[in-house]
Every structure is written in structure tokens, then in C-alpha cells.
Amino acid sequence: xxxxxxxxxxxxxxxxxxxxxxxxxxxxxxxxxxxxxxxxxxxxxxxxxxxxxxxxxxxxxxxxxxxxxxxxxxxxxxxxxxxxxxxxxxxxxxxxxxxxxxxxxxxxxxxxxxxxxxxxxxxxxxxxxxxxxxxxxxxxxxxxxxxxxxxxxxxxxxxxxxxxxxxxxxxxxxxxxxxxxxxxxxxxxxxxxxxxxxxxxxxxxxxxxxxxxxxxxxxxxxxxxxxxxxxxxxxxxxxxxxxxxxxxxxxxxxxxxxxxxxxxxxxxxxxxxxxxxxxxxxxxxxxxxxxxxxxxxxxxxxxxxxxxxxxxxxxxxxxxxxxxxxxxxxxxxxxxxx
Amino acid sequence: xxxxxxxxxxxxxxxxxxxxxxxxxxxxxxxxxxxxxxxxxxxxxxxxxxxxxxxxxxxxxxxxxxxxxxxxxxxxxxxxxxxxxxxxxxxxxxxxxxxxxxxxxxxxxxxxxxxxxxxxxxxxxxxxxxxxxxxxxxxxxxxxxxxxxxxxxxxxxxxxxxxxxxxxxxxxxxxxxxxxxxxxxxxxxxxxxxxxxxxxxxxxxxxxxxxxxxxxxxxxxxxxxxxxxxxxxxxxxxxxxxxxxxxxxxxxxxxxxxxxxxxxxxxxxxxxxxxxxxxxxxxxxxxxxxxxxxxxxxxxxxxxxxxxxxxxxxxxxxxxxxxxxxxxxxxxxxxxxxxxxxxxxxxxxxxxxxxxxxxxxxxxxxxxxxxxxxxxxxxxxxxxxxxxxxxxxxxxxxxxxxxxxxxxxxxxxxxxxxxxxxxxxxxxxxxxxxxxxxxxxxxxxxxxxxxxxxxxxxxxxxxxxxxxxxxxxxxxxxxxxxxxxxxxxxxxxxxxxxxxxxxxxxxxxxxxxxxxxxxxxxxxxxxxxxxxxxxxxxxxxxxxxxxxxxxxxxxxxxxxxxxxxxxxxxxxxxxxxxxxxxxxxxxxxxxxxxxxxxxxxxxxxxxxxxxxxxxxxxxxxxxx
Numbered sequence: 004x005x006x007x008x009x010x011x012x013x014x015x016x017x018x019x020x021x022x023x024x025x026x027x028x029x030x031x032x033x034x035x036x037x038x039x040x041x042x043x044x045x046x047x048x049x050x051x052x053x054x055x056x057x058x059x060x061x062x063x064x065x066x067x068x069x070x071x072x073x074x075x076x077x078x079x080x081x082x083x084x085x086x087x088x089x090x091x092x093x094x095x096x097x098x099x100x101x102x103x104x105x106x107x108x109x110x111x112x113x114x115x116x117x118x119x120x121x122x123x124x125x126x127x128x129x130x131x132x133x134x135x136x137x138x139x140x141x142x143x144x145x146x147x148x149x150x151x152x153x154x155x156x157x158x159x160x161x162x163x164x165x166x167x168x169x170x171x172x173x174x175x176x177x178x179x180x181x182x183x184x185x186x187x188x189x190x191x192x193x194x195x196x197x198x199x200x201x202x203x204x205x206x207x208x209x210x211x212x213x214x215x216x217x218x219x220x221x222x223x224x225x226x227x228x229x230x231x232x233x234x235x236x237x238x239x240x241x242x243x244x245x246x247x248x249x250x251x252x253x254x255x256x257x258x259x260x261x262x263x264x265x266x267x268x269x270x271x272x273x274x275x276x277x278x279x280x281x282x283x284x285x286x287x288x289x290x291x292x293x294x295x296x297x298x299x300x301x302x303x304x305x306x307x308x309x310x311x312x313x314x315x316x317x318x319x320x321x322x323x324x325x326x327x328x329x330x331x332x333x334x335x336x337x338x339x340x341x
Numbered sequence: 342x343x344x345x346x347x348x349x350x351x352x353x354x355x356x357x358x359x360x361x362x363x364x365x366x367x368x369x370x371x372x373x374x375x376x377x378x379x380x381x382x383x384x385x386x387x388x389x390x391x392x393x394x395x396x397x398x399x400x401x402x403x404x405x406x407x408x409x410x411x412x413x414x415x416x417x418x419x420x421x422x423x424x425x426x427x428x429x430x431x432x433x434x435x436x437x438x439x440x441x442x443x444x445x446x447x448x449x450x451x452x453x454x455x456x457x458x459x460x461x462x463x464x465x466x467x468x469x470x471x472x473x474x475x476x477x478x479x480x481x482x483x484x485x486x487x488x489x490x491x492x493x494x495x496x497x498x499x500x501x502x503x504x505x506x507x508x509x510x511x512x513x514x515x516x517x518x519x520x521x522x523x524x525x526x527x528x529x530x531x532x533x534x535x536x537x538x539x540x541x542x543x544x545x546x547x548x549x550x551x552x553x554x555x556x557x558x559x560x561x562x563x564x565x566x567x568x569x570x571x572x573x574x575x576x577x578x579x580x581x582x583x584x585x586x587x588x589x590x591x592x593x594x595x596x597x598x599x600x601x602x603x604x605x606x607x608x609x610x611x612x613x614x615x616x617x618x619x620x621x622x623x624x625x626x627x628x629x630x631x632x633x634x635x636x637x638x639x640x641x642x643x644x645x646x647x648x649x650x651x652x653x654x655x656x657x658x659x660x661x662x663x664x665x666x667x668x669x670x671x672x673x674x675x676x677x678x679x680x681x682x683x684x685x686x687x688x689x690x691x692x693x694x695x696x697x698x699x700x701x702x703x704x705x706x707x708x709x710x711x712x713x714x715x716x717x718x719x720x721x722x723x724x725x726x727x728x729x730x731x732x733x734x735x736x737x738x739x740x741x742x743x744x745x746x747x748x749x750x751x752x753x754x755x756x757x758x759x760x761x762x763x764x765x766x767x768x769x770x771x772x773x774x775x776x777x778x779x780x781x782x783x784x785x786x787x788x789x790x791x792x793x794x795x796x797x798x799x800x801x802x803x804x805x806x807x808x809x810x811x812x813x814x815x816x817x818x819x820x821x822x823x824x825x826x827x828x829x830x831x832x833x834x835x836x837x838x839x840x841x842x843x844x845x846x847x848x849x850x851x852x853x854x855x856x857x858x859x860x861x862x863x864x865x866x867x868x869x870x871x872x873x874x875x876x877x878x879x880x881x882x883x884x885x886x887x888x889x890x891x892x893x894x895x896x897x898x899x900x901x902x903x904x905x906x907x908x909x910x911x912x913x914x915x916x917x918x919x920x921x922x923x924x925x926x927x928x929x930x931x932x933x934x935x936x937x938x939x940x941x942x943x944x945x946x947x948x949x950x951x952x953x954x955x956x957x958x959x960x961x962x963x964x965x
Contacts, residue, residue, distance in 0.1 A: 019814070021826065050809045055653070058817075065814050066827065071806040073656055074816025075649065076679050082646035086653025086661065087806070089639060090612050094657065094806055112649075115642035316632045323633035328605050329772045331634065332598045332735075333588060337769065338382055340582040 009046060014039035017049070019069045025060060030181035030207035034099070034128060035067055037187040042070070045195060047095050054097045055084040057104035060135045061128040061207075064099040078109025081116035084123045092122070092309040095195060102129045106162050107142040117171035119308040120199045126191060127164055127204045132213035150212075164204050165285040165299060169278065174199035176281060176299040180206040180230070182221045183296070190298065199307050219289055220296075229289040233297030238270035241293045249292070256283060258292060275301045351527050351574040356415035358423025359522060361515075362440045363432025363453075365408040366398050368515040372430075373410025375519055378536065379528040381589050381766060384579030385414040388873065389764045390422035390946070395619070395703050402456075402464040404435045411443075416578040420730075420873025422763070424948035428525065430518050432456065432490070435465040437473065441483075449484045449571070451521060453514065455491035486570045488521065490514050490561075497560035498553050509550060513557035520561020527576040530558055583768060590767040592731040592760035593620075596690065597627030599738025600662065604635040607742055607778040612654030614639040614647040615664045619702040620758040621692040624664045644672035648689065652676060655685040656815075658782065658805035660742055664690035667709045668699065670753070671716065677751050678717045681841060683815045684793070684801050686745035690738075692756045695944040704944030705759035707869050710923040713753040714898060722842045724748060725898040727755040729872035732767040734760060737895060740852075743778045747851065748844050749800045755897075757870045757919075759946050785810025792825035799844035846899050855901040859890035862912040865956060866936070868894040868924050870946060871917050878952035887957060889915070897927070908934050915939060915959055917952055 017039040025031045042052060052070035056062035058077035065072030071094075075083045080098045088096045098105075098116075105113045105127050116123065132150070133139040139152040143164065147156040168176045175197040179187040187205060194201025206217040219229045231241035231249070239249040240261070248270040250259045259265050274280050281300035288294060359376065361369045370391055380387050392409035399406025413423035425445035431437035433456040444450060457474055473479055474487055494517045498510045516537075523530045534555045541551035565571070590598075604611045613636060615625040629638040637659075641647035648663045655661030665673065670691050680687040695701035696708045709716075713725045724744050728737040734756055741754040783790075783802045792813040793801050804811040813825060821828035822836055857864070859879070867875045872893045879891055892907060894900070908914055908928070916925045917939040925938040939955045941947055 048809065050807055050812055053657075053806050054814075065816070068814075069812055071812050072814035072816075073653070073683070074814065074818065075652075076675050076817050079645060079649040079676065082641065082649035083653035083656075085639070085641075085646070086612060086614065086650030086655075087657040089637060089650070090610070090654035090657035090659040091807060111642055112646050115646065312637065316637065319632040326633060328601060328634060331601060331631075332772060333586065333769045336378070337586050337588045338384070339586050340384060340579075340584050 009048060012043040012049070014043045017042050017069050019067055021066050023067050024063065026211050028210040029060070030130065030205075030209070031061055031064070031128060033181040033184050034126065034187065034205055034207065035064065037184045037191060038068065038099070038126075040188045041192045041195065042068070044192065045095070051093060052095050052097070053084075053087055054099060055080045055087065056098065057100045057109055058135070059101040059104045059133070060209075061099060061101035062104060078104055078107070079112060080104065081109065081112040081123070081125065085116060085119075085121050088121055088123050088309050089312060092313060096123045098123060098125045099128065101134070102127065102131060102143045102164070103133050103141045106164060106167070110142075110162075114167060114171040117168055117173040117200050117202060120172065120174055120305050122199055122307040122309050124191070124195050124201045125203070127202065128207040129164060129204055130207045130209035130213055131161075131216050132209050134209045134212050138212035163285060166282065168202045169282045169285055169300065173202045173300070174302045174305045175201035176301075177202070178204045178206070178294075178296050178299065180217060180221045180226075180296065181208055186296065193298070197301065198303060198310075199305055220294055229293055231293035231295050233273045233275070233284070233295050233299065235273055235275045235298065237273055238267045239273055240267065240270065247293075256287075256292075275299065351576040354575050354577050355417055356413060356419060356423070357428070357526060357575065357577055358411065358413040358426050359428045359430070359526070360409055360411040360426040360440060360443060361430045361518070362407055362409040362436035363515070364401050364435070365394055365396065365406045366401065367408065367432045368512070369408045369410050369432070372515040372519050373412060375533045375536070376522060376528070377412055377589060377764060378532055379523060379530070380412070380414040380577070381587070382532050383528060383577070384582070385416065385577050386419050386580035386582065386766060387412055387414040387764075388419055388422045390759065391762050393703055402433055402435055402461045404439050404465050407436050407439045409436070409440060414577055416580050418580065420877050421946065421949055424950050428522065430522060432514065432518065434461045434467065434473070438465050438467070441479075444483060446482055447484060449486060449525070451486045451488055451518065453490035453518070454487040455489045484572075488564070488570065490517050493517060493560065493564060494557055498556055505549065505553065509553055513553050516554045516557035517561035517564075520558040520563075521565045523558070524562045524565030525571055525574060527574055530562055533558060582766065585768045587766045587768055589764050590731055590735075591762060591764045592728065592734040592756055593623040593692065593762065594627060595732055595734035595767070596624055596738050596756060596761070597631070599735035600628060600742070601631050601634045601636060602735070602772060602775060603739045603742035603778065604660065605772070606739065606775060607660060607746060607780055609780060610635045610637065610659050611662055612637050612639065612651060612659040613662045613664065614641050614650045614654070616641050616644045616647045616669065618644075618666045618669050620694055620761050621664045621666050621669075621690065623761065624690060624692065644669040645676060648673040648676040648687070649679075652680045652683065652685055652687055655680070655687055656683070656806070658803075660686060660688070660746070662688040662690065664692070666692050666694045666702070666758075667696045667712065670709055670712060674717050677723060677753075678719065678721050679817045680751045681717070681721050681723060682817050682820070684749040684841075686749055686803070687751040688741045688745050689751060689753045690741075690756065691753060692758060692761045694758045701944050703758070705757050705870070705919065705946065706942065706944060707757060707871070707919040707923065709755065710868070710897065710920070711926065713755060714927065720838050720842070722845050722898065724750055724752040724845055724848065725755065726752060726896050727869040727894070728760055729869060729893055729895060731760050731763050731765050733895070735770070739775065739778070744848060744852075746778060746780045747798070747800065748848055749803060750845060755869060760870045782808065783811060784808060791823050793820050794823050795840065795844075798847050799840055849899045849902040852896050852899070852901060854903045855892050855894065855907050857890055857892045857907055859888060861888045861890045863889045863915060863960060864908070864911040864913070865889050865891045865915045865917065866894065866924070866928070867891070867917055868897060871919065874947040874949055874952050875917060877949040878947070878956060881949060881953040882956060885953075885957070887960065889956060889960070894924070897924070900931070905932055908932050913937060913959075915956060917947060917955075919946065
């Protein structure tokens with residue numbers, strides 16, 4: 004946008020003068036840290052970055068990033084981001100919001116942003132609870148969740164965000180956990196560079212209303228048995244000493260202990276270009292399976308909606324060259340009164 | 342029909358109202374549209390009104406599947422499609438039954454008698470053994486012309502040595518009927534034949550269909566000439582239009598062209614996001630074709646996504662526009678509030694329809710004035726403007742963009758189904774003579790950027806992402822004055838609430854004052870589509886020796902600066918509306934004027950004589 008060379012950014016350059024008002028210990032801080040690192044390393048000017056959010060604790064995010072930002076209304080961040088991206092495709096556009104915002108009130112906008120392959124970057128901060136309204140169950144809460152609004156336990160089955168992403172045709176699908184800032188930074192960074200919608204689910208701890216919800220996947224003593232780091236083209240192994248793996252049996256998968264008859268050659272190889280495989284990964288839940296972290300799926304070849312629109316506009320302009328507004332307004336069915 | 346002159350050949354009339362009706366698959370809209378072309382080329386003034394069912398192809402022959410098209414054409418200046426119909430074309434018994442009451446006593450009714458068989462009569466609820474065409478009362482009330490249109494069309498088009506499909510032939514019945522009407526009203530059918538030949542022959546590459554349709558219209562015309570069905574032939578002289586180049590235009594077409602013109606005048610691209618809804622979809626269809634005029638359209642997943650993406654586009658520096666009808670506006674409510682808080686330009690087009698809820702999508706109503714004014718959470722003023730004729734939609738579309746950019750504020754632009762779909766002759770404007778719309782975007786001066794620092798008109802700067810040094814965050818939370826930071830301070834909220842309202846009131850300085858026509862102690866005040874009916878009714882009253890003054894509002898928020906003065910000069914104010922009194926409520930509350938309403942909430946425009954009578958009654962009531 005400018006011929007002056009790109010400034011050297013550091014993560015702290017993206018801090019604003021606003022006090023960060025999340026509860027101390029909230030998982031959102033880690034995402035903010037990761038995001039500043041991502042922005043510093045993108046090679047994109049600060050003024051070309053736009054953060055968009057809906058409503059909820061996570062949706063305060065734009066106020067804390069020294070870029071352009073819009074804190075919109077509940078659930079509508081993907082639609083707002085769509086308008087920005089279609090008006091100015093040169094901008095790098097983020098949507099950062101929570102599970103209630105993106106999957107409940109805004110579920111419709113999320114799936115349609117994903118299916119269009121709009122080149123925007125959606126970061127879902129999933130804490131499985133409504134925090135800002137002080138602790139009601141969310142669309143990702145487990146069945147039987149006891150909250151203020153469900154004193155006898157919630158009745159509805161949770162939504163599976165990454166299965167929704169797969170079904171919606173999202174072209175970059177990844178998952179991480181809030182405490183793993185390094186991995187989160189890498190996954191978001193790759194998602195931003197991906198041409199098309201990137202959807203990154205972050206397991207995020209709400210330490211006030213749903214503390215420890217993700218501890219099985221985030222804590223040192225439990226995470227190795229309950230998560231699996233995906234690597235494209237590599238066998239799917241997990242456990243503290245990589246002693247366990249995932250094996251395909253017919254059209255099902257199972258957890259196996261390595262050693263004896265079972266070697267790494269027997270294990271399922273992660274293929275991030277395989278959509279069916281991605282769906283399978285989205286169905287793996289603890290305690291039966293380790294929950295995959297990393298890139299579930301990436302298809303860099305699908306055209307983006309914004310590129311298609313740009314090409315269509317250019318094509319029409321070429322074909323209609325020379326048409327004047329006056330001739331359009333006059334039409335081709337006129338008569339003269341003398 | 343009002344007759345002014347007798348000639349040996351044809352009777353001269355000043356105004357004629359014709360209605361075509363039949364099954365929704367009978368091509369009645371097309372027939373009406375072709376006939377409109379003929380009267381337009383003949384130089385008549387005209388107003389049209391389609392009347393179609395919501396069902397796309399209702400079962401044939403049913404009452405709810407009847408589609409109608411009414412046109413009034415005249416040698417005078419006219420503003421409505423006419424009250425009672427002078428000539429009705431009914432292609433089937435259902436059309437006949439559901440439109441009979443629209444025909445004036447003694448009016449001509451041309452029916453396709455072939456369709457009045459047992460089955461079709463039963464479908465629309467006539468008792469067995471009864472055929473309305475044989476009814477003595479009906480025959481003595483109307484001038485019924487029974488024409489075997491189905492049979493005659495086949496006989497004219499199917500020749501022994503030609504291989505044509507009967508289905509294609511039957512589809513030409515409407516053209517046969519058009520030929521009869523064209524003969525009856527002395528219209529030259531050549532322009533329609535040319536158009537059909539071009540459309541089917543060249544555009545669709547179906548020469549045989551072009552040929553069949555042309556032959557059908559000629560056959561109908563010659564039938565009219567030779568059959569001596571009608572006691573006389575009629576003629577309407579050209580209207581005394583101002584010299585210039587004209588086209589025919591509907592409100593939705595005018596709106597589309599107005600938006601394209603606004604884009605050129607503002608020098609910025611437009612982003613139009615919409616979700617299909619009757620009767621506003623034609624605006625989306627029209628704008629979708631104009632990518633080469635700086636317009637990008639986006640069919641969103643729902644009404645909310647449409648308005649929100651338009652606001653996003655405005656944030657990014659485009660002119661964000663969304664279009665809908667009443668129920669869609671209800672869904673957009675919260676987002677309009679967001680644009681009000683963010684203080685970004687936004688145009689929301691509402692082509693109103695009869696409500697509430699789904700209501701009557703194909704019927705018109707001035708349904709949403711109060712929704713537009715107040716239908717949001719909190720103290721949330723927006724600019725509200727309304728178009729008063731199909732052609733006026735062009736100019737008000739440009740106004741909508743101008744005011745939205747000027748005040749950094751949403752504009753709700755009210756059109757109506759009866760404007761959107763109605764057509765009238767329109768003198769083509771000279772685009773070059775339309776003034777530019779001024780917009781500026783700030784650049785950094787090195788100082789910290791203050792997104793809510795207001796200019797002398799009370800408007801904040803429109804800083805666009807991509808501009809270095811102006812990075813800022815805005816949102817739906819209350820803003821601190823000047824800095825735009827989130828702020829819950831009591832005094833600040835009071836100040837911001839006032840500022841959001843004041844900047845809209847300040848627009849009074851750049852909108853036209855209200856014009857009053859006529860000299861009387863009674864003012865008839867209208868807004869929107871009622872302009873045509875009011876003018877015609879007032880002219881009718883003048884003929885009766887009753888004078889009233891008129892004024893018409895295009896700007897509702899803010900009102901024109903002189904409205905209070907105008908109202909204070911009249912003893913009584915009458916407000917006709919196609920609702921139960923929404924403008925009346927505003928006028929009463931704002932100016933403490935005891936305005937009298939004349940209200941019609943039946944899904945159609947006022948009939949001129951009905952409105953004239955009601956105004957007359959109000960005046961007589963006051964005198965007695």
C-alpha cells in the first residue's frame with residue numbers, strides 16, 4: 004500500500020493503550036500473546052490488519068490489538084469481516100470470538116463464511132461456557148452440564164466445531180490449546196498465509212466459570228495421553244514417550260500400544276489433504292481417543308470467494324467497456340416528445 | 342372512460358383504464374407490459390400496477406392463481422392506475438370472477454369464452470349449471486364481449502403444411518387478446534411486433550416463436566376490425582408532456598439507476614448486500630448486472646448478514662447498501678443500531694409491503710414508517726426518507742447516499758411495493774447535471790487519531806483501514822466523545838446520545854424546504870406513494886368547486902425545516918396514508934397538530950374518487 008519499506012515489528016508494537024480487562028488467569032491472554040507474535044512476523048503493515056469480533060469475553064479482542072478493529076454485535080463477526088474483505092481484499096482480516104458467538108447465535112454466518120472460502124481467518128476461542136453473561140452452558144458444553152441456567156444439567160448434545168468446519172467445506176482447519184502458545188502461533192500464522200478461510204479452534208480455559216474444562220488436554224501430567232500432535236505425512240503417535248498410536252481397522256480406528264507386533268508402519272498416516280480423514284479426526288474425543296492438535300485439513304488450491312468476485316468484476320468490466328452511465332439510465336426503449 | 346370528442350372513425354377519450362387478468366401462467370404481466378409500450382410510444386401519460394399472486398404457478402383456473410395488470414393511460418397528466426376499469430380482458434373464469442368488481446358499470450369485458458367450460462367454472466366456485474356469461478344481470482350491467490380466443494388463436498396459427506406445437510400456439514393466446522385491445526384503442530401494433538421479433542428471434546434465437554407471437558397479435562387485431570364486436574373504437578390523444586426524451590420506468594428500476602448514478606457522483610464503489618425478498622428482489626437483480634458501474638453485489642445467507650456485511654464494507658471505505666422489505670428490516674434492526682453507534686454510512690432500502698410478519702408480500706402498504714423511525718433498541722435516530730413516485734426513486738436513491746455519507750449515519754430509504762412495481766413515463770435526466778457527492782477520508786497528520794472528533798456539522802471522520810497512522814477500534818459499545826474509547830460514563834452517554842440526534846437534525850440545512858401548492862385553510866399532507874392519488878383527488882375536488890392545499894414529504898427524519906411553520910398556517914391538516922396513521926402520529930407528537938387521518942389498510946393504493954370523497958366528507962363534517 005505504500006512504497007516505504009515494511010517496519011520491523013515486535014509483538015509489543017501491537018499492544019494498545021487500553022487496559023486488558025479479562026479476568027486474571029483467563030486463557031484469552033495466551034491467544035493475545037500468540038496473535039501479537041503472529042502479526043509481528045506476517046510481513047503485513049499494521050494498517051492493513053483488521054480484527055473483527057462479535058460479543059462475549061473473547062470479542063473484546065480487537066480493543067487490545069493496535070490495528071484496525073471492529074467489535075460488532077452478537078454472532079455477526081463473520082458477516083462483518085466478509086463485507087470488509089469483499090470491499091478491500093488487500094486487507095488481512097481476522098475474526099476472533101467465542102463458542103457462543105460463532106457457533107450459537109452466529110452459527111449461520113460461520114458456516115456460510117466457511118463454505119464460501121472467504122479469505123479471512125477465524126479464531127474460535129472455545130471455553131465451553133458463556134462467560135460474559137456469567138456462566139450459562141454453551142453450544143459446546145457437554146451433556147449434563149450444571150450451570151445457572153441448567154441447574155439439573157443441560158440436555159442438548161454439544162456441537163462439534165471442527166466437524167462443522169469439515170462439513171462446511173472449510174479449506175484450513177486446525178486446533179490448539181491455549182497454553183501451547185508456540186504451536187498456536189504457528190497454526191494461526193499458517194492459517195493467515197493460507198489462501199481461503201482458516202478456522203483455528205483454541206481450547207481456552209475460562210478460569211472463573213468453567214475452570215479446568217480442558218485440563219486433560221493442557222496439563223503436563225495428562226496432555227500426552229489425551230492429545231495427539233498431527234504431522235502431515237507422519238504416523239499418528241502419542242503418549243509421553245510416543246508409545247501409543249492410531250491404527251485403522253476396516254472403517255474404524257483404534258488406539259494401539261506400540262511394541263511387540265505393532266510398529267509405526269501399522270499406524271494411520273496423517274494426510275492433511277484428505278477430507279474424510281479430517282472428518283475422522285474431528286470425531287476423536289477423550290477418553291476413548293487422544294484429541295488431535297495441529298492442522299486437520301488444508302486445501303490451498305480452492306479458489307477464494309474474494310478472488311472469484313474480483314475476477315468476475317474484471318471480466319464484466321472488460322466485456323462492457325465503453326458503456327456510459329447516461330446510456331444505462333436512458334435504456335434502449337425511449338421516445339421523444341417534441 | 343371520459344369522452345371528450347366524437348369523430349366518425351373512433352371516439353376520442355381523455356383517459357382509459359384497462360386491466361388484463363388470467364392465470365399466473367397466462368402471461369398477463371407480459372401482455373400488460375407490451376400494451377404499456379404501445380401507449381408510451383403513442384405519447385400518452387400512463388401509470389401501471391401489476392397485481393400478482395404470491396404463488397408462482399398456482400393450479401390452473403383457481404381464484405388464488407389469478408394474475409392481473411392494470412394500466413391507465415391518458416392525454417392528461419395522471420398519477421394512478423385508475424379506479425374503476427373501463428375495459429377488462431379475462432382469460433379465464435377465475436380472472437373474470439375475481440376482477441368483475443373492478444369494472445365500471447357499462448364497461449367492456451372481453452372474455453376468452455372457450456375457457457368457460459364446466460371444469461373451470463367449478464374450479465372457481467360457480468354453481469353447477471351456472472355460467473356467468475349467460476347471467477342476465479351481468480350482461481345488462483357490463484358490455485360482455487365473448488371471444489373464443491383459444492380456438493381463434495389455434496385457427497390462426499396452425500396451418501396444415503406447418504409443423505407447430507399446440508403448446509407453443511396456446512401460449513400465444515395472450516398476444517391474440519393484446520391484438521384485440523390494441524385495435525379497440527387504436528394502437529399501432531408495430532412496435533410490439535418489432536420487440537417480439539427481436540426478443541424471440543434474435544436474443545432467444547427462436548424465430549418460430551417470434552413468428553407465432555407476431556401472427557397472434559395481428560390475428561387479434563384483424564379480428565377486432567372484422568368481427569364488429571364493439572360498438573365503437575376509441576382513441577386517446579397524446580399527453581401534453583414537456584418536450585424531451587422519455588423512457589418508461591418502474592420504481593425498482595429507478596432505484597437501481599439512482600444507485601449507479603450515486604456511485605459515479607460519489608466516486609466510490611458500492612457494496613450492495615441483500616437477501617431475496619418480495620418486492621425488493623428486483624433491486625438486487627438490477628444491481629447485480631452493474632459490476633461495470635462500480636457496484637458489487639452479495640447475496641448473503643440472511644437479512645442480518647446482508648446488513649452487517651454492508652456495514653463492514655462501509656468500514657472498509659465502500660458505500661454499504663442493503664435492501665429488503667418490512668420483515669427483513671425487522672431482522673436488520675440491531676445492525677442498524679450498530680451502524681448508528683459506529684457512525685458509518687449505510688443505506689437500508691425498504692420496499693414496503695403489507696404486514697405484519699409475512700403479511701401480504703405482493704401487496705403494498707406504507708407499513709414501516711414507525712418501524713423505520715423507532716424500531717431499534719435504545720435512543721437510535723436514523724435518517725428516514727421516502728420516494729413519492731416510481732421516477733422519484735432515482736433521485737431519492739442519490740439523496741440516500743448523499744445524506745448517509747454526509748452525516749456518517751444509516752439512512753432508511755422507504756419505497757413501496759406499489760412504487761417498485763408500478764411504471765410511468767419518465768423524462769430521462771441529464772446525468773452530467775446532477776451534482777457530485779462530497780466525501781473525504783482523513784490521512785494521518787502524525788498526531789494520535791481521534792475517531793470521534795466531530796467536524797462543524799457534528800460528523801466524525803471516516804478513516805479507512807489501509808490508512809497508516811489512523812488505526813482505531815470501533816464497536817457497538819458506547820464511545821467516549823472524541824477518543825472513541827469504550828466509555829460507561831453517565832454524562833458522556835447523554836452527550837453522545839444528543840450528538841447522534843443533533844447531526845441528523847442539522848441535515849435540515851441541506852435538504853429542501855417543504856413546498857405547499859394551492860390556497861386554502863386545509864392542507865392535505867402526504868408522504869410516499871400517496872402523492873399521485875392525492876394530486877388526482879385534489880384535482881377532482883377542484884372540479885367540484887372544493888379547494889384544498891397539498892404538500893408532500895420526502896424527508897421524514899429530519900423533517901424539512903419549515904414544516905412547523907407550514908402546519909401552523911392551516912386550520913386543519915388531513916393526512917391520507919396506506920396504513921392506520923403512522924405519519925399522523927409523528928406530526929401530532931412533534932407539532933401538537935390535531936391532524937385528521939384518512940387511512941386505507943387494505944393492501945392497495947387509494948382510489949382517487951374514494952380519497953376525494955373522504956377529503957370532502959372531512960371538510961363537510963368540519964363545516965356542519
